[in-house]
Amino acid sequence: MQASGQASLSKDASIHIIGQGLAGSVMAFRLIEAGYRPLVFDRGLANASSMVAAGMWNPVNFKRLNVGKHPELYIESMYDVYQRMETWLGVSFFRPLPIIRLYDSREEVHQWDLHEAMGKSGASYLSNPSHPVSDARVRHMHGAGLVQEGGRVNLPVMLHAMRARLQAEGLLRETTHEEDPQALTIHCSGMDVKAHPYWQWLPMAPNKGQVLTVRIPDFDTAHIYHFGRFVVPMEGNEYKLGSTYELNPDNALPDDEKGLEIMQDCNKTLEVDTTIVSHKAGYRPTTFDRMPIVGRHPERMNHYVFGGFGSRGVYYVPLCSARMIDFLIHGTDLPRDIGTSRLTKYYRTSADTEK
Numbered sequence: 001m002q003a004s005g006q007a008s009l010s011k012d013a014s015i016h017i018i019g020q021g022l023a024g025s026v027m028a029f030r031l032i033e034a035g036y037r038p039l040v041f042d043r044g045l046a047n048a049s050s051m052v053a054a055g056m057w058n059p060v061n062f063k064r065l066n067v068g069k070h071p072e073l074y075i076e077s078m079y080d081v082y083q084r085m086e087t088w089l090g091v092s093f094f095r096p097l098p099i100i101r102l103y104d105s106r107e108e109v110h111q112w113d114l115h116e117a118m119g120k121s122g123a124s125y126l127s128n129p130s131h132p133v134s135d136a137r138v139r140h141m142h143g144a145g146l147v148q149e150g151g152r153v154n155l156p157v158m159l160h161a162m163r164a165r166l167q168a169e170g171l172l173r174e175t176t177h178e179e180d181p182q183a184l185t186i187h188c189s190g191m192d193v194k195a196h197p198y199w200q201w202l203p204m205a206p207n208k209g210q211v212l213t214v215r216i217p218d219f220d221t222a223h224i225y226h227f228g229r230f231v232v233p234m235e236g237n238e239y240k241l242g243s244t245y246e247l248n249p250d251n252a253l254p255d256d257e258k259g260l261e262i263m264q265d266c267n268k269t270l271e272v273d274t275t276i277v278s279h280k281a282g283y284r285p286t287t288f289d290r291m292p293i294v295g296r297h298p299e300r301m302n303h304y305v306f307g308g309f310g311s312r313g314v315y316y317v318p319l320c321s322a323r324m325i326d327f328l329i330h331g332t333d334l335p336r337d338i339g340t341s342r343l344t345k346y347y348r349t350s351a352d353t354e355k
C-alpha cells in the first residue's frame with residue numbers, strides 16, 4: 001500500500017489536470033462530481049492516443065489466456081462511470097459487445113483445454129471453441145469462442161463532449177500546462193508525462209500502434225471479432241480495424257506498410273468489401289509490469305500521476321480513477337499493484353531526475 005494522500009482535500013483547493021485524453025477526462029468528471037473545480041490543460045487532442053484507440057475492452061489476454069486481478073471490479077466500475085458520464089454529457093459512447101474470438105491454431109484450443117482443466121480464470125471468461133459463427137464470410141478453421149464481458153467506448157465522441165462541457169464550465173485551458181506551485185497537479189498526459197522534469201524516471205515506454213477506420217457494408221454490428229487483429233463496430237457501417245505493436249518507434253505517424261499488413265490479415269479471415277476511411281497511429285503508454293501508474297511523486301508532494309494505461313485504458317481508467325479520488329480526497333491508501341510506491345527504486349537510481 002502507498003502512504004496516504006491529503007488527509008482531507010478542501011473543496012476550494014486549486015487543482016490542475018494536465019491532459020484531457022481518456023485519463024484526464026474521467027479524472028475531471030470524478031472531481032467535478034465530488035464538488036471540486038479542477039482546471040484542465042490540454043494542448044490538443046490531435047496528439048492524444050485516446051483519439052487513435054479502438055476503445056475496446058476485453059478482460060481476457062488471448063495470448064496468455066489469463067485475466068488480471070479483480071476483473072469483476074474493473075467491469076463494474078466501467079459500467080458505473082461511463083454510463084454516468086453519458087448522462088452528464090448527454091451523448092452515447094459506451095456499448096457492451098460480446099467478443100468472438102476466432103481460435104488461430106490447434107495449440108490455442110489445446111491451451112484452452114488445459115486452462116479449463118486447471119480451473120484458470122481465462123477459460124471462465126472465454127468459452128470453448130464451439131461458439132457458432134453465423135456469417136459464412138468469417139473463416140474460423142479452429143473454431144470460435146465467446147467473451148460475454150467485452151465492449152467498446154467511442155472515445156472521440158466522449159472526449160469531444162467532455163471538452164465542450166469543460167469549456168462551457170470555464171474549466172478548460174487549450175494550451176500547454178503552466179506550472180503553479182500552489183496547485184495540486186495531476187499529470188494525465190499519456191506518454192508526454194516523461195517529458196516533465198519530475199517524471200522522467202518513470203519506467204514507461206511508448207508502444208506504437210496503428211488502426212484503420214473502414215466501412216464494411218452489411219456486416220455484423222453486434223459483436224467484436226478478434227483473430228490476432230480486431231474488428232470493432234463503431235457507428236453505422238464503420239469499424240475500427242487493428243492494430244499493430246511496434247517497440248522503440250521513431251515517430252507516431254501512420255505508414256502504408258503497416259496499414260497494408262492489417263488489411264492483408266483482415267482479408268485472410270473476412271471475405272468482405274472494405275473501404276478505408278482513415279489510418280491513424282499513436283503511442284500506448286506501457287509500463288514494465290503492464291499495470292497503470294497512479295499516485296503521488298515521492299518528493300514533490302503537490303504532484304500526482306495518473307497514467308501508464310498501456311493498451312487497456314478503457315478497462316483500467318474507471319476503477320483506478322476511483323482509487324485515485326479516494327487517495328486524494330480521503331487519504332485512503334492505494335493498492336500496491338497500481339501505486340507509485342512500487343516504483344521508488346526507479347526514482348532512487350535515476351540519474352536524470354531533477355530532485
Ligand SMILES: Cc1cc2nc3c(=O)[nH]c(=O)nc-3n(C[C@H](O)[C@H](O)[C@H](O)COP(=O)(O)OP(=O)(O)OC[C@H]3O[C@@H](n4cnc5c(N)ncnc54)[C@H](O)[C@@H]3O)c2cc1C
Pocket residue numbers: 018019020021022023024041042043044045046047048049050051052053054055056057175176177188189190191192193208209210211242243244281282283284285306307308309310311312313314315
Ligand atoms: C493504435 C492504438 C490502439 C489502441 N486501442 C485501444 C483499445 O482498443 N482499448 C483500450 O483500452 N486502449 C487502447 N489503446 C490505448 C489507449 O489509447 C491508452 O491507454 C489511453 O488512451 C491513454 O490515455 P491518456 O489519457 O493517458 O493519454 P492521451 O490519450 O495520450 O492523452 C494525453 C493528453 O495530454 C495532452 N498533453 C500532454 N502534455 C501536455 C502538457 N504539458 N500540457 C497540456 N496538455 C498536454 C496531450 O495533448 C493529450 O491530449 C490504443 C492505443 C493505440 C495507440
